[in-house]
Amino acid sequence: MATLEKLHSQLSVPSNSRVLMLLGQLERMNTEVMLRDVETARQVTAKIYHLIQTQERSGKEVMSKGSSGMEVILASLENSRDVQTTLNIMYILSELLTVGRGRRVGVFVSKGGTGILFQILILASIEIPPSEELMLQLHALLAKVGPKDRTFGLKARLTGALNITVNVMKQNLQNTKLLLPCLQVLRIYSTNSVNAISLGKNGVVELMFKIVGPYSKKNTSLFKVALEALGALLKSKTNARRVVDSGLVSVLLALYLDWHRNDTRHCCMLIRKGLLVCLRNITNIKLGRKAFLEADGMRILYNSSAECLPVRTLDPLVNTSSLIMRKCFPKNRLPLPTIKSAFHFQLPHVPPEGPVAQLYSQPPGVDDVVDESDDNEELEAETDTENDEDDKEQCNLNDDIETDLNKLHPKRTIGCSFEELKVYQTFFSELSEDFQGYNFEFLKSASPTSSSAYFFSSPSARFTRPVVVPTAEAPSPKQIPHSQDVCNSVKKHQTLSSPSPSSPQTPLDLGTIHLIKNKDKKEDTNIPTPDGHTAPPSFCRTPSQGHMMEQELSHPLECLSLEDKGNQNAEAGSDRVKNEESPVNNLRHIQSPLLLGGFPIRRAGGGGSNVGSDCGSDGAEDEGGEGGVLEVPDTAQLLPLHDPDLYVEMVKGTESVPQYAEVAYPDYFGHVAPMFKEPLLERIYGVQRSKIFQDIERLIHPNDILDKVVYDIDHPSPVTEENSESLKFNSQFESGNLRKAVQVRKYEYDLILNADINSNHYHQWFYFEVSGMRVGATYRFNIINCEKSNSQFNYGMQVLMYSVQEAISGRPRWVRTGTDICYYKNHFARSSIATGGQKGKSYYTLTFSINFSHKDDVCYFAYHYPYTYSTLKMHLSKLEAMRTPQIYFRQDVLCETLGGNTCPLLTITAMPESKSSDHICQFRNRPLIFLSARVHPGETNASWVMKGTLEFLMGSSPLAVSLREAYIFKIVPMLNPDGVINGNHRCSLSGEDLNRQWQNPNPELHPTIYHTKGLLQYLAYIQRAPLVFCDYHGHSRKKNVFMYGCSVKETVWQSDISATSSDLHEDLGYRTLPKILSQIAPAFSMASSSFVVERSKESTARVVVWREIGVKRSYTMESTLCGCDQGKYKGLQIGTRELEEMGSQFCVALLRLKRLTGIRNHQHLLDMESDIIGTHTKPVR
């Protein structure tokens, strides 16, 4: 026997160890001897026990590495049939296993000790009555080794030990000494789910309730263990059901309350926590939640938690209580008639399998706001911190990697004939233009061209020719306009726009700005007086609506003429405005919305409750007479691309589905980035918890809840309540998307966002106006129908606010603001119709609090810096005006969108030096750079980055000159104008994400994508595929700016697919541009960039342009919506200045790229690129 030899060999070593000698003696007693010579066995084991008890050394010798002491002890235990000997051996084990921090227990378990203990337990239970001491020692040992034995529960069940323990407990309920180790063992048994069910059947749940009693200073350790066992048992739904059926939920609550009240010194936290854990597990089942509510659980836990809040050590109780309350909070429906977007857009055709067909296929009368489901999803952890989305994403990414090598190889065929593509030739006239009719003398003078022309008026405009853009299906001339038509219509607008009034160019002196009164502006920017904006029908009047007007005029106070004030202000400066004695007048001054004259207002909403009416310019003029003119801060010096009058002109040409007739002040005034830093907001401990408690109070104190609808685009109310203390809301302007506002308490509002048009979800972006605020109050706003499971609002991001009072005081700007910001799952149920079939999902709340600094202000809130389509058109017009004769700038209309807006396409390069064939040749052969942005409307930061790029490209710096001479830029600055205009977050009017349509864009439903792809296919066909393609995006869950690119090699590295060496031989050029950016752009992070091709991204611009057009450097550039955690801007939120800088640094990086790729020697080029990209190309696995 190996053990024997081992021990002998050990003993043969000269040793004076008594314990080892005794062990040797024990080993030599075989089964037979043990049974025969009981006395010797008792003596030997007693001596060993004595030695181990008294000499630490002895225990070490038995347990030393290489010793077979444990085997000998276990063999003797197994063979012993004498209770005293068995007890002695268990005393020995108990001594041995108490020391050694688990290693000795590990040895015991690995030698099969647990099984032997269970065998002895079975044998001992046969004795009647069983030896109490033996039972005590057995359970004490089992409790000690159980946690270290992974199969403990299974072994207990298979040997039949479960019931023995239970029976011992049942017979010894008063014997706490024996009961405690039994409970400790039971607690371990119960963690096994099969055991839990079996124990439940045996009445153990009820047994635990017999043990746990009201507050007492005695037996607390017993209670604690019993509760832990009960908590484990109640994880089984059958057991939870058992408790509910026996009416024990109220017993648990009463016990909790009793302990809460009496344990004033908080010595029994674990018992209180144990009771809560039981409740937590019971409320995992629907019946448990019902019983909890019926037993007044919400009030009990709410009140007790409120009392615990001041004591930080009681946080675990508050957190668990909060978790239970959130789970049991009855799921509410959103207070909406339907979750379908409030506005519907009739598509030219509705693909039967598409999202719009699905959306509108439900039979009438189906309530899509909630469904019957009550599946309870897993709630997040009990702590105040959030689940980490990025971890989740990381897992998903690995599943998402493209492993089909065929899909990683370039597609060789373009997929359409040159005949089809030839129509795009017209957008590339620079590639064939010979400039023979052009006077190059112009180039010698550097003066800018006249700035009065907005569109197509530059010399380059001659290149724009009519184009018939093809569609796969027969195009109707209405859908596919000729760019000439667009040109005409634009010209018409131009004539509409009266020459810019020559307002005095007072420089914007921050702080002491002079307000300019300009009566000439009246026609464009009439300001009607009454609170029209909360009552849409009333603010657009025609003579036929005279009665309404009279009604409003009958409130003379509201209609104070503001012209006089304006004049005073003009003289007195902004201080006068701030110190305005009668702020009510001032309120009327700015509260009303800016209206566009001459445009019909018609509500095209799903509600359809508003009658169309014309808002004639006459009516508007009348109003102007009453309302006066708003003073516009003069930002011309600081914002060269901004012009309020021009903005209003642009809005007039913008087609929105709701036919908006108002202009939001921030877009009108413009935004001057503040000079101060805006650090990431530090989260205050317990914010989320206190917000959730306030939400729970709605249920506890329902009488405190106002529940007053103050804004509702589904049911616009024509009557505006006077002297109301409620805030007024509005978002009937470009990119606005507030659907409903409900005043919950005096200073708290629930806000509901509209879904993307022709969709029932994608709520994230927001932009709305608030007025009627009080100073000194803290307002809480809750956007209650958010969908993402986490948000950067939990990690330092603040909302953006724009104050009109600040603007007219010389500080026209969006600022990061809001305190107590957090984002958490709420109690509003999401219909499975909007979750892709997933049941039991909830919405999320974004909450933030605001203290307004000005009385009678009009403030705007937005998810990120707004950038409307009209803003883009204004910027393009200004940029074109900035053009010098050296710049070749062309603005074409790529196509018309579904909503009837034009999609601009820009061409920017340098004019050829002369009309000599060499120069013309150099001009035509410049590599192309293709840029696009804003396919996702909610990612407004992409437009600010694009603005930075465009301003740089049109600039006069030597770098800009070189850049223009190096490349031809083709830019689609806004791929989704309709989405932007209508306040969508993600989609176009087709209800689809346009950045998932690139593989097979539909010319009718996705015209901007279809034609942008057409341009690229044309270029591929004529062998002029761009050197770089980059689509600008925004990222809502990550910090910094970074790029996604495409690499076969890096994709293969990330996956397990085997690839041939040719797959792994790849030009590393795709890394050059992001690497340069990480060196020169402070916000850019190479570490956040990725070059893996994901399956879910196979129809994005980046992947399709890479694979189908063959552009190696095809990228998505993602800019954070939040801020940076590295580089110069570490710890700061991102602003428009940083975003625009990113756009200009992108240009600088392209110039550096040119210097590298311009080198003819290809190998040399590769070396240089390798130098730049360094060693960062090793696989990361």
Ligand SMILES: [Zn+2]
């Ligand atoms: Zn995006």
